[in-house]
Amino acid sequence: MTNYRDYQSIRKICVVGCGTIGASWCAWFLSRGFFVRAFDVNAGQSVVLRAYLLHAWPSLQQISAGCGTVDDALARLSFSTELEDAVSGADFVQENLPEKLELKQEVLRRLDAYLSADVVIASSTSGIRATLLQATMAVGARRLVVGHPFNPPHLIPLVEVVGGDATDRAAVDWALGFYSFIGKVAVHVRKEIDGHLATRLQMALWREAVHLIETGVASVADVDASVVHGPGLRWAVIGPALSFHLAGGPSGLAQQLAHFGPSVQRWWDDLGAPRLTDALADQLVRGVDEEIGDRSFEQLVAERDTALLDVIKVRYADAKAHVHAESPGIQQ
Amino acid sequence: MTNYRDYQSIRKICVVGCGTIGASWCAWFLSRGFFVRAFDVNAGQSVVLRAYLLHAWPSLQQISAGCGTVDDALARLSFSTELEDAVSGADFVQENLPEKLELKQEVLRRLDAYLSADVVIASSTSGIRATLLQATMAVGARRLVVGHPFNPPHLIPLVEVVGGDATDRAAVDWALGFYSFIGKVAVHVRKEIDGHLATRLQMALWREAVHLIETGVASVADVDASVVHGPGLRWAVIGPALSFHLAGGPSGLAQQLAHFGPSVQRWWDDLGAPRLTDALADQLVRGVDEEIGDRSFEQLVAERDTALLDVIKVRYADAKAHVHAESPGIQQ
Numbered sequence: 284m285t286n287y288r289d290y291q292s293i294r295k296i297c298v299v300g301c302g303t304i305g306a307s308w309c310a311w312f313l314s315r316g317f318f319v320r321a322f323d324v325n326a327g328q329s330v331v332l333r334a335y336l337l338h339a340w341p342s343l344q345q346i347s348a349g350c351g352t353v354d355d356a357l358a359r360l361s362f363s364t365e366l367e368d369a370v371s372g373a374d375f376v377q378e379n380l381p382e383k384l385e386l387k388q389e390v391l392r393r394l395d396a397y398l399s400a401d402v403v404i405a406s407s408t409s410g411i412r413a414t415l416l417q418a419t420m421a422v423g424a425r426r427l428v429v430g431h432p433f434n435p436p437h438l439i440p441l442v443e444v445v446g447g448d449a450t451d452r453a454a455v456d457w458a459l460g461f462y463s464f465i466g467k468v469a470v471h472v473r474k475e476i477d478g479h480l481a482t483r484l485q486m487a488l489w490r491e492a493v494h495l496i497e498t499g500v501a502s503v504a505d506v507d508a509s510v511v512h513g514p515g516l517r518w519a520v521i522g523p524a525l526s527f528h529l530a531g532g533p534s535g536l537a538q539q540l541a542h543f544g545p546s547v548q549r550w551w552d553d554l555g556a557p558r559l560t561d562a563l564a565d566q567l568v569r570g571v572d573e574e575i576g577d578r579s580f581e582q583l584v585a586e587r588d589t590a591l592l593d594v595i596k597v598r599y600a601d602a603k604a605h606v607h608a609e610s611p612g613i614q615q
Numbered sequence: 616m617t618n619y620r621d622y623q624s625i626r627k628i629c630v631v632g633c634g635t636i637g638a639s640w641c642a643w644f645l646s647r648g649f650f651v652r653a654f655d656v657n658a659g660q661s662v663v664l665r666a667y668l669l670h671a672w673p674s675l676q677q678i679s680a681g682c683g684t685v686d687d688a689l690a691r692l693s694f695s696t697e698l699e700d701a702v703s704g705a706d707f708v709q710e711n712l713p714e715k716l717e718l719k720q721e722v723l724r725r726l727d728a729y730l731s732a733d734v735v736i737a738s739s740t741s742g743i744r745a746t747l748l749q750a751t752m753a754v755g756a757r758r759l760v761v762g763h764p765f766n767p768p769h770l771i772p773l774v775e776v777v778g779g780d781a782t783d784r785a786a787v788d789w790a791l792g793f794y795s796f797i798g799k800v801a802v803h804v805r806k807e808i809d810g811h812l813a814t815r816l817q818m819a820l821w822r823e824a825v826h827l828i829e830t831g832v833a834s835v836a837d838v839d840a841s842v843v844h845g846p847g848l849r850w851a852v853i854g855p856a857l858s859f860h861l862a863g864g865p866s867g868l869a870q871q872l873a874h875f876g877p878s879v880q881r882w883w884d885d886l887g888a889p890r891l892t893d894a895l896a897d898q899l900v901r902g903v904d905e906e907i908g909d910r911s912f913e914q915l916v917a918e919r920d921t922a923l924l925d926v927i928k929v930r931y932a933d934a935k936a937h938v939h940a941e942s943p944g945i946q947q
Contacts, residue, residue: 433845441845468844470837478882480833480841486882487823489855491816496856501812505802507854509812512800513765513773515850516930520922522839522847523821524828528903529919533912536903540896548891550810550818559880564872571860571868580865587861590852593929598848598922 285425287401287457288374290464294318297373299366299390301328303435304407305379306335310437312377313359314343314350315465321362322369329362336360339437342592346438346600347466366390370397375461377430379407387411388419395423403457405430405444409482412475413447424449428458430469433481438595440468443479494555496570497563503570519594617757619733619789620706622796626650629705631698631722633660635767636739637711638667642769644709645691646675646682647797653694654701661694668692671769674924678770678932679798698722702729707793709762711739719743720751727755735789737762737776741814744807745779756781760790762801765813770927772800775811826887828902829895835902851926 296312298305301323309332312319321332340353350356363369370376376394380387387406394404403426406416417424428450433441442462446455455471462469472479478486492506501509517526524536531539540547557563575583628644630637633655641664644651653664672685682688695701702708708726712719719738726736735758738748749756760782765773774794778787787803794801804811810818824838833841849858856868863871872879889895907915 439845439848441841443841468840470833470840472833472837474830474832476827476832477885480827480838481845483827483882483886484820484823484838484842485846485855486879487819487886488816489859489879490883490886491819492855495808495812495815498806500806500808501802501804503856505804506812506816507856508800508802509773509775510816510850510854511852513771513813514817515847515852515854516771516923516926518842518847519851519926520843520847521919522842523817523824524835524839524899524903525906525915526919527821528907529912529916535900535912537896537900540891540899544891544896547818547821550815551822551888551891553809554815554819554822556883559872559876559883564869564876567856567872568867568869571856574857575860580861580867583857584861587853587858590930591848594848594851594926597925597929 285400285451285453287403287426287454290461293374293461295320295373297322297370297376298379299369299376299394300379300381301332301362302379302381303335304432305377306332307339307435307437308377308379308407308432309360310336310339310343310356311467312465313356314347314437316351316359317465318359319361320369320371320373321360322364322366323362324364326364332360332362333357339435342588343437345592346596348600366393367397370394373398374402376402376404377407378404382408382410384411384415387416391416391427392419392421395420395427398423400426402426403428403454403461405458407432407436409479410477413445413450414475415447417447417449420449425451426454428454429472430458430462431479432467436467438591440466440599441481442467442469443472443481444469445472445475445479447475490557491554493557493559493563493567496567497557498555502573503567504574507574519598617732617783617785619735619758619786622793625706625793627652627705629654629702629708630711631701631708631726632711632713633664633694634711634713635667636764637709638664639671639767639769640709640711640739640764641692642668642671642675642688643799644797645688646679646769648683648691649797650691651693652701652703652705653692654696654698655694656696658696664692664694665689671767674920675769677924678928680932698725699729702726705730706734708734708736709739710736714740714742716743716747719748723748723759724751724753727752727759730755732758734758735760735786735793737790739764739768741811742809745777745782746807747779749779749781752781757783758786760786761804762790762794763811764799768799770923772798772931773813774799774801775804775813776801777804777807777811779807822889823886825891825895825899826889828899829889830887834905835899836906839906851930 295318297320298309299322301321405428413429417427429445431443433439444458459469528536627650629652630641631654633653641651737760745761749759761777763775765771776790791801860868
C-alpha cells in the first residue's frame with residue numbers, strides 16, 4: 284500500500300491541458316497559494332491562460348479574501364509545452380486534456396513514468412471512466428482517480444471523486460481529503476457510472492422540465508422560473524434528502540416516507556419520459572428565445588455570473604477564508 | 616367577461632385558514648402593506664398566528680427594507696372565526712384550509728356567495744385541482760384559481776397559478792399579475808397536473824437521488840452535497856433551459872441539442888426508476904442519520920433557515936424593495 288504525500292507538504296501542482304477547465308483549475312490552485320506548473324502542447328495557450336487568470340481573479344478575490352493579488356499569483360505560475368519538464372517535481376497532477384481516450388491514455392502513461400509513486404494523478408474527465416484511463420498505466424495505475432469538477436472549478440465547490448478498478452482506495456481517500464483541504468467539497472462516487480452524481484441529477488430534472496414543456500403544461504420561461512424562484516433557492520443550501528427529513532418535523536424522514544411514501548411513488552410513476560426529437564428540440568429553442576427576449580448573449584452570461592458569484596460569496600466566503608488560513612501553500 | 620379589480624385599488628386581503636401556510640401568507644401580505652383579515656374556525660389560531668408573525672418579521676425586515684415594524688403590521692391584522700364577517704369588504708382571498716375536498720368546496724361555495732363578482736379567490740392547495748374546488752360554486756367559479764406557493768410563502772417567491780375548467784382566463788391573468796405586483800414570482804401552469812411544476816421537478820431529482828443511493832453509487836450525504844455545492848448553486852440563479860442555452864456558447868441551445876442531444880437521450884434512458892420499498896426507506900433514513908451526525912433537529916432547521924435567508928437576501932432584497940416602493944398597500 285502506497286503512502287501518498289502529506290497534504291501539508293504539497294507545494295507544486297501540475298495542471299495538464301489548459302483549456303477552460305484546466306485554466307479554471309490553475310486559478311483555483313493559485314488562489315490557494317500553490318505553485319502551478321501548466322502544461323499544454325499548444326504554446327499559445329500560455330497567453331489564453333494568462334488572460335483567463337486576469338479575468339477570473341477579481342471573482343476569486345471576492346470569495347477568498349486571502350488569495351492575494353493576481354501579480355503574486357502569476358509569479359507562482361509557469362508554463363511548459365514539454366510534459367516531462369512540466370511535471371517535474373509536482374506533488375499533485377490535475378489532467379484536463381480533450382475527451383479523447385487514446386490521447387489521455389498516452390499522456391497518463393507518460394505521466395506515470397515521470398512521477399514519483401506517492402503522487403496522486405486526478406483526471407477532470409466528465410465522460411471517460413477511470414478504469415479505461417488507467418489501462419495503459421503500469422503499477423502507478425493505482426494512484427489514478429477521476430476528480431471531476433463542476434464548471435467552473437475556480438467558483439463551484441463540488442468535485443466528484445471516482446476510482447477505477449485498479450485504483451487504490453487510499454488514493455481515492457487521499458484525493459477526497461486533498462480537495463477538501465484546499466477548499467473544495469469532494470464527494471465519493473463509489474461506482475463508475477455515466478454522469479456521476481451531479482450530471483445525472485441535472486439530467487433527471489431536465490427530463491421532467493422537457494416533459495412539462497413538451498406537453499404544454501408550461502412555457503420554457505415558466506419552467507425555468509419555477510426552479511430559480513422555488514426549489515433552486517432551497518437546493519443552494521440543503522440537499523433533497525435532508526430537506527425531506529426536516530420537512531417531516533422532529534420525526535423526520537421516517538415519518539415523511541411512512542406518510543407520503545405512496546404519493547412519492549405515484550409522482551415518480553407519473554413523471555415523463557420524452558424523446559428528444561427534432562420537433563421537440565425546435566420547441567425548446569423557440570421557448571428559450573421567448574424567455575430571452577431582447578437580452579444579448581453577453582448580457583445573459585454577465586447576469587448569470589454576477590448572480591452566481593453573489594450566491595457563492597454569501598455561501599462560501601467565510602468558509603473559504605477559513606480553509607485558506609490553514610492552507611500550507613499560501614504560507615510560502 | 617368579468618373585469619377584476621385594479622391592482623392599485625387592492626387594500627384588504629382575506630386569508631382563509633391560518634395554519635402554517637395561511638400564517639405565512641398573512642406575513643407576506645402584511646409586509647406589502649395590505650390590511651389582512653384572517654379567518655379560522657379555531658379561535659386559538661389567532662394566538663398562533665400572532666406568534667408566527669412575531670417570529671417571521673425579523674426575516675421579512677431583512678429581505679424587504681420598507682416593510683415597517685411588526686407593530687405596524689399587527690395593527691393592520693384582524694381575526695375572525697366567522698367567514699362572512701372575515702371576508703366582508705375583501706379585495707382578494709387566499710384560501711389555505713386543510714386538504715379536504717368537501718371542506719374546501721363548502722367554504723368556497725360560501726365565499727363565492729359573500730364576495731363581489733370582481734374579487735378573485737385563490738386556493739393554496741397543493742393537491743386538489745381547481746376544477747374540483749369550483750364544482751360547487753355558482754357563476755363565481757370563474758374567479759377561482761389555484762395560487763400554490765412554495766413553502767414558506769413569506770420567504771420563497773414562487774407561486775404557481777392554475778385555472779380549472781370553469782376559470783376565466785382573465786382571472787388567471789389577474790392572479791399572475793397580482794402576485795407579481797406584490798413581489799412574488801408567478802408562473803402559469805396551463806394544465807391541471809399533479810404536482811404542478813416545482814413538485815414534479817423536485818420529485819424527478821429525488822427519484823434519481825434515491826436511485827443513486829439505492830444502487831450504492833453514493834451515500835445520502837454525498838448525494839445531498841452533490842446538489843448543494845454544485846448544480847444547486849446554479850439553480851438558485853438560472854433555470855435548466857437557459858443554463859443549457861448559455862453553456863452552448865453564442866449559438867446556444869440549438870447547438871447544444873444538435874451536439875449533445877443523443878447523449879442527453881442516453882442519459883435520460885439510463886436514469887433509475889426505484890420502487891420505494893420499506894427496505895429502501897430504511898436505507899434512506901439510515902443515510903440521513905449518518906449525514907446529520909450529532910446535530911439536533913433544531914440546529915439543522917436553524918442552519919437551513921439562516922442559509923436560505925442569506926441566499927434570498929442576496930437574490931431578492933433589492934427587487935423586493937423596488938416592488939415595495941410601487942405597492943399601493945404600503946402607502947396607506
